[in-house]
Amino acid sequence: MRRIITMTVNNRPGVLNRITGLFTKRHYNIESITVGHTEIEGVSRMTFVVNVDDERTAEQIIKQLNKQIDVLKVNDITDQAIVARELALIKVAAPPAVRQEIYTLIEPFRASIVDVSKDSLVIQVTGEPEKVEALIELLRPYGIKEVARTGTTAFTRGAQKATTNQKTVFII
Amino acid sequence: MTKMKVEEQEKARTKARMSGSLMLIEALKEEKVEVIFGYPGGAVLPLYDELYKAGVFHVLTRHEQGAIHAAEGYARISGKPGVVIATSGPGATNIVTGLTDAMMDSLPLVVFTGQVATSVIGSDAFQEADVVGITMPITKHNYQVRDISELPRIIKEAFHIATTGRPGPVLIDIPKDITTAEGEFDYDQEVHLPGYQPTTQPNHWQIRRLVEAVSQSKRPVILAGAGVLHANASNELRQYAEQQNIPVIHTLLGLGGFPADHPLFLGMAGMHGTYTANMALCECDLLINIGARFDDRVTGNLKYFAPKATVAHIDIDPAEIGKNVPTKIPIVSDAKAALQELIAQQGKPADTAAWLKQLDEWKRRFPLHYEPEAGTIKPQKLIEMIYEMTNGEAIVTTDVGQHQMWAAQYYKFNRPHRWVTSGGLGTMGFGLPAAIGAQLADRSATVVSIVGDGGFQMTLQELSVIQELGLPIKIVIVNNQALGMVRQWQELFYDKRYSHSLIPNQPDFVKLAEAYGMLGLRAKTEAEAAEVLKQAFAMDGPVLLDFHVRADENVYPMVAPGKGLHEMVGVKACEESSR
């Protein structure tokens, strides 16, 4: 089961270590992590994509994260209306003969060329992870030299703003 | 200038400026800390200099592990946080076991470690270790102080975090230059931790659900753990069990929370629990867990655990609820608050007459038992003798192994906060130093430290402290010339291949006691045992008692690892009393 978990944390030394250490200790599988500042000073936002076996494990992850003193709020937003985005840089082999073809191919993805060299192109794409995945697959036959993906960052859509000042309490 | 600004300036002026070391001492005074357990070294020299001047009561243990286990014993008995100081590097790494132990058993500790100076952190300086990194997963929270201005706030937060919610150890790593830097000591501040707001009051709707479940239940049982003790809720537990006619089982760590001689008490559950307790868990239709965490040593194989029961779980730590056992009625709360609420509800008591009759029958037919044997000391008998000699009033600390299980089985605790043992981590070497802390927490109590011949040698250097402080601790070595619990498993599960578990050449513990300046006595028969016990409890000072017991005695009954609680072995029917 793939879950998307977002949380806000105090931006203190070692916080990322605390969180990843917790995942290691309890054998939770992290697919991706993104971290960055928020609109509030001293508060960072993390987005995790994790793979868990069942609901119970997903619930445990949330509860264990909640126990961390520096964690302010945790949400499993997988089943909510969310905006989830990832950015990828793809370096693909592109001798002049196929360049035009590649340009056409990436257009529907609203991807852009950010670097050009003699025999390769660097393509930048943003979107939901599935879209990024799809573009990579389309480009694969041309010979992918390097891929760098940021991992998913996400939050819930405007209408059901999930931000409260309380930690999410799952039991009561 | 506004009025407020003037007031602020006034306040600032009244706040004293002082060194980090002095701040620490002042903060400990504010927290009403009575005793510090510690060991000096380079990185904490400025701090020890202030300790010297301040005349604070500091116990110099002979190893940092001794200090932290003593602090645990102190916390367990007093309910107050145990305070530890260790130096950087090796001093700090020596407390890792104790931190883990306190984390597992939810004991409040505030631990200060020295650190190399800020300017050289990260350079592999002399006695530098990444203590914050090392201790992150084994503390409730930890800090490294990066600026003197943070120190008062951090100490205040540490005491708050250690002692509230689910208690646990908090560590503060202080670089040496911070201990000498000067700053303003402002301890009169509110703790502000938006990420830490433990729920202590029960949800009313869940309480109602539990009341309802009890009223419909025919075979309810309460499993009470150390959460009851941390919450000081023994009286409420008893009141509630009596009001609702519900029998009570304890975990190893919960012992004493409910009186052992109470008719509703079924004994300890789990691997070496009583037949009745384990069968009650198998047969109950409602299981009310209060402050226990469904440890695997309690549940046995989860597949067979409480198969007929609706599970209710009261715990201050939401993460414990539903972690191992699916829970129908979750109640996140302090145990005392939840029990008070339950009592106030005055729900219709469960109709448990038939259930209690069945349980009484089991208690009568399948009590704990051992075969008496002339000419030797049966370890179980030894514990019974100690129990009688101390009227069941002693504080008992143990190490880990067979002797620990026998102490849990045969010392009947009728009062809370008399039992100090390492449960979650099962730390050999815990028992002796823990006794020091326990005795310092309750000076007038009789303290008996029941240890194995193996584990005793892991921290025996602390005899020095006992002697130095003249603590009248009775040290009981259950000497089976073996790592008995390991030997037992090898006998039962490894075809008697005793790989490195027999130690026939144990030292002369009586002479050892003498070397440490205390009385040592030895007994090899029951009669001798009675004699030396009498002598030991009649005198005021510390005594070390070396009891040579049968080496091949096993702890029974037993649920083998991987088995369900219904698959106990070593249960013997007591036929004559069954009619």
Ligand SMILES: Cc1ncc(C[n+]2csc(CCOP(=O)(O)OP(=O)(O)O)c2C)c(N)n1
């Ligand atoms: C620090 C540590 N190392 C190893 C163990 C594994 N262990 C559990 S019980 C035991 C034997 C303890 O022997 P002893 O202290 O003589 O007690 P006995 O079982 O004989 O009563 C051992 C080695 C442990 N619990 N703790």
Ligand SMILES: [Mg+2]
């Ligand atoms: Mg032994």
